[in-house]
Amino acid sequence: MDGSHICIFFLLCVHPTLSGKFRIFGPKIDPVVPVGKDAVLECQTEPKTALNNLEVRWFKDDFSSPVHLYTSGHDLLTAQDSAFHGRTELFNKEFSSGNASLKLKNTNAFDDGVYTCFIDFKQDYEEVKIRLYVGGMGRQPWVELEGFGQKGIRVGCRSDGWYPEPHVLWMNGDRANLTGQSVTMEKDKTTGLFTVLNQVEVTSDSVNRFSCLMQNDVLKKEEEAHFEISGVLFPETNIWMVLFSLVFILVIIVIICEIFHHRKKHRKVKGLKLFCILEGHQDHKINEVSVTLDEKTAHPKLELKNVNCMRLTECEQTRPESGDCFKDLQSVLGSNAFSAGRHYWVVEVAMNRDWSLGVVSESAERREKVELLPENKFWTIQRDGADCYSNDTTRSVLDAKPSPEKVGVYLSYESGRVSFYNVATKSHLHSFTGNKFQEKLYPFLQSGDVDKWVKVSACSALELHKEPRSRASGKRRFRKLCVGAPY
Template sequence: MDGSHISILFLLCIHPTLSGRIRIFGPKVDPVVSVGKDVVLECQTEPTTALSNLEVRWFKNDFSSPVHLYTNGHDLLTAQDSAFHGRTELFNKEFSSGNASLKLKNINAFDDGVYTCFIDFKQDYEEAKIRLYVGGMGQQPWVQLEGIGQKGIRVGCRSDGWFPEPHVRWMNGDRANLTGQSVTMEKDKTTGLFTVLNQVEVTSDSVDRFSCLMQNNVLKKEVEAHFEISGVFFPKTNIWMVVFSLVFILVIIVIICQIFHHRKKHQKVKELTLFCKLEGYQEQKINEVSVTLDEKTAHPKLELKNLNRMRLTDSEQTRKESGDCFKDLESVLGSNSFSGGRHYWVVEVAMNRDWSLGVVSESAERREKVEMLPENKFWTIQRLESDCYTNDATRSILDAKPTPEKVGVYLSYESGRVSFYNVATKSHLHSFTGNKFEEKLYPFLHSRDVDKWVKVSACCVLDLYKEPQSRASGKRRFRKLCVGSPY
C-alpha cells in the first residue's frame, strides 16, 4: 500500500472524531451600540444542537456572577449580577436551532467590555468571547472664555455625556489643526459618562474663525462648535484694556439676559390677561408656579426628564411599576390636582405630530384601553399628522393654522369649562363647556411620536374677589394665588 492510500485511510479514521465536536461562534464583527439602545450578542452552535437541557451561561468578568444563566430547563435569575437585573433575555424559542444569543437592553456605559458565551454540553463545554463596544454621543459643545493666558486669551470647549472619552481637535478658519493645551475629564459615577473640557490659548496673530470638534471613535461620529474672536480683544500696549473689554462684554450680556427675561415675563402676563378677559375681568396680579409630571402615572415606555418633559421610547423604562400608571395609553398625568378655581398652563408640542393634551378626572380608566372622550372623563384635543381634532363624539377638525407649537390650557373648575389656545397666535382652538366637575382634575399629556419631547410649563391659579365698595365701587378683580402659598 503506497503513502497516498495510507494518508487517505488515516483521514477517514479520524473524521468521525473531528465532525462530532460541537463548536460555538460569536458574531463575525464586534457589535457597536449607543447608550440607551438594545443589542443582541450573537452565539450559535455548529453543528446545530438543541440547548433546552443544557446550561447556557453568559458572564462578563466573573464566571460565578453571570450576566444571564439558563440551567435545568429555566432561567436562574437569582444568580444574576445585580447590574443586569431586568435587562437580559435569551431566545428560548430558538434553543432547538442552537441559538444561545443574548439580548441586552437599555445599554449603559458600564456594559462596555468582553462577554463570554459558555455552554456546558455535560461531557464537554465550549465558550465564545464577544467584544461589545458601547458609545455615547455627548451634547453639542459650547465655547466659553476661560480667562487671560500668558500669550493670549484662553478659550474652553465643553460638552457632557460622552463614552468613551472623545477625541478633541481645534481648527482655525483654514481647517489647520491647533493644539489644545489642557484637557479635563470628569466621569459620572452613576452613568459612567464623561464630561470633557478642552482649552486652547488664542494669540493676537491667530485671530480667525475657530472650530472645536469632538469625535466619538466608537460610533464614528463627531459634533462641532464654531466661534470667532475679534482683534479688539488683543490690544497692543495695555493688558488692562483687555480686562476692561471682557468685563464690559459680560455686563452687556447680563443686561441682555435681564431684558429677555422681563420681555418673556411680560409676554406671559399678556397671555394670561387674555384668558382673564374671557370671563369679563380686567385686572389681575400674576405670578407663576411649577407644574411637574407624576412618574407613578407614566406609561412604561415614557421617559421623563426633570419632571417637566416626557417622550415615548422603543423600550420600557427602568422604574418601579405603579398601579396608577397608564398601561394602554402612552400618557402621563401632572402631579398638580385641581378641585376648584381657575388654572392656566402651557404645553410645548413642537415637532410632535401625534399628541393629545388637556385634563382628566382622578377616576378615569388607566389600566385598560379607553377612548379619550368626555364621557370617559377625558377633556382633550388631539393632533394627528397635519390636523388638530376635538376628542369627543363629533371629532371636529379645529381651525388651527398655523399648527400650534405651544398650547395654552385654561381650566375654570366651577364653571365647568376647559379651553385650548394657540399661544403663538393668541387664538382660541376649542372649549368644552357645560361640565359639572365633582372630583379632582389633573393635567394630561399623551404622545405617540417616538423620541419627540413634550414639555409642560408654568401654571397659574387665579382666585376671584371683590374690593370694598368705597374703593372700587364693586369692581371685580383677579388676585393670583400660587399653589402652596400661605393664603
C-alpha cells in the same frame, strides 16, 4: 487495518458530531452600540446543537454573577447580576439551531467590556469571549472666552455626555491643527458619561475664525463648534492688556465671592435657566406649571385639600370609585399631562419624612404594587427617615443635607431628562438622563407619613437664584399654604 476501519476513522475526523466534539463562535467583528440602544452579542454552536436541555450562561466579570442564565429548561433570573435586571433575553425559539446569542437592552456606559458565552454540554463545556464597545455621543460643544494668555486669548471648549473620552482637536480658519493646553475630564458616577473641558490659546490671523472638534473613536462620529473672535479683542498695546486684565480680575473676584457666599457646603447648580442654556434651549421658555392633583387617581387613604395639598390618613376617604386610582401605592397623580416641552414645578414636603415624588408614564401600573423604578415607568426620588435616595437600580443616597423642605422638579421631555433640586439650598439632588419618552407624563406624589401634608406649587424657576431662607420661616409659610390642614 481493513477498509471498514479506515472509513470509520475518516468519518470521526471529518464529522466532529460523531466523536462528540463541538465548538462555539462569536461575531466576526466586535459589536458597537450607541448608549441607549439594544445590542445583540452573537454566540452560535458548530455543529448546530439543541440547547433546550443544556446550561447557557452569559457573564461579564464574575462567573457566579451572570448577566443571564438559562438552565434546566428555563431562564433563572434570581441569579442575575442586578445591573442587568430586566434588560436581557435569549433567543429561545432558536435554541434548536444552536443559537445562544444574548440581547442586551437599553445599553449604558457601564455595559462596555468583555462578555463570555459559556455552554455546558454536560460531558464537556465551551466558551467564547465577545468584546462589546459602547459609545456615547455628547452634546454639540460650546465655547467660552476665558481671558488673556501669554501670547493671545485663552478659549475653553466644553461638552458633556461622551463615552469613552472624546478626542479633542482645535483648528484655525485654515483648518490647521492648534495644540490644546489642558484637558479636564469628569466622569458622572450615575451614567458613566464624561464631561470634557479643553483649553487653547489662540492668536490673531487673517480671519480669526476657529473650530473646536470632539471625536468619538468608537462610533466614528464627531461634533464641532465654530466661532469667530473680533480683532479688537486681540491686544496690540500693553495699555489694553492692563485694562482687560483689571476688568477680568474684577469679574473673577465677584464670581469667587458669589460662589463662596452661596455654595459653601454643597456643589450648587448655576440655576435652572443656565441649566437650560447648557441643553441648547436658551431661546425657549420654561413652563412653570401650576400642578393640581387628580382626585380620581388618589389612593383611598389619601385626603386631598385645595386641589394641591394631600396627606395620608388611617381611614379611607369617601369618594367615587375610580378604575384610575392607585390601589396599593399610597399615591396620587397631577392632572397635568406632558407630551412635549420643558416644565418646572415645586413640591413642599417640610413636615413629611416619608415621601416619593417625580413623574410617571401614563401606562404605568396603578392597580398592583410595583417598585418605583424607571423600567416600571417611574422617575422619582424618595425620602425615608433621615436620608433621601434615587429610585433606580443603584438606590444611591443623595447629598441632601439638610433634608429638603421644597423640591423643584424639572422635566425636559425631548432631551429625556428629569432633574430634582433642593430649592432652599439651590443644590442639585439627582437627574435621570438618556430617556426616550413616548407617552404622556404626569406629576407623581406618594406619602407614607400619616397626617403629614405634601403640597405642589408653581414657584418660579428663578427661585433657584434667591437667597436661602431659614428653616423656621419656610415651615411657617408652608403651614399658610395648606389653609385649614391640621398638623
